[in-house]
Amino acid sequence: MSNWEHSKNDGWTEINYDFGLKDDEAVKLSALLNEACHVFYGHAEGVWVSSDKDAYATSVLNFITKHPELESRLLRSKDRMIKMLTYRALELR
Numbered sequence: 001m002s003n004w005e006h007s008k009n010d011g012w013t014e015i016n017y018d019f020g021l022k023d024d025e026a027v028k029l030s031a032l033l034n035e036a037c038h039v040f041y042g043h044a045e046g047v048w049v050s051s052d053k054d055a056y057a058t059s060v061l062n063f064i065t066k067h068p069e070l071e072s073r074l075l076r077s078k079d080r081m082i083k084m085l086t087y088r089a090l091e092l093r
Contacts, residue, residue, distance in 0.1 A: 008079045009034065011041025019073045025063070032059050033082060040081045057088035064089055 009015050017030045036056040040048060064070045064086075074086040 006077050009037035011038045057085050060085050061089035
């Protein structure tokens with residue numbers, strides 16, 4: 001995928017996110033983002049406690065640190081939760 005845009009995750013559907021990572025890392029990032037979407041949309045009704053948001057953002061930051069190209073790719077997502085996590089990860093760095 002060259003535009004790196006993904007549909008909104010409803011929190012219940014597993015999405016295989018393609019942000020240009022290979023094999024195991026792509027699977028791990030997809031699992032992280034699917035879990036975060038599930039917690040955000042399925043349990044918190046769109047309102048997070050700061051510790052939840054920061055825990056997921058820190059995990060996203062680990063991916064961004066290892067793969068700097070992810071920063072812009074994650075921000076192109078159509079899902080506001082992924083953008084929100086990415087912006088928070090950038091604040092934490």
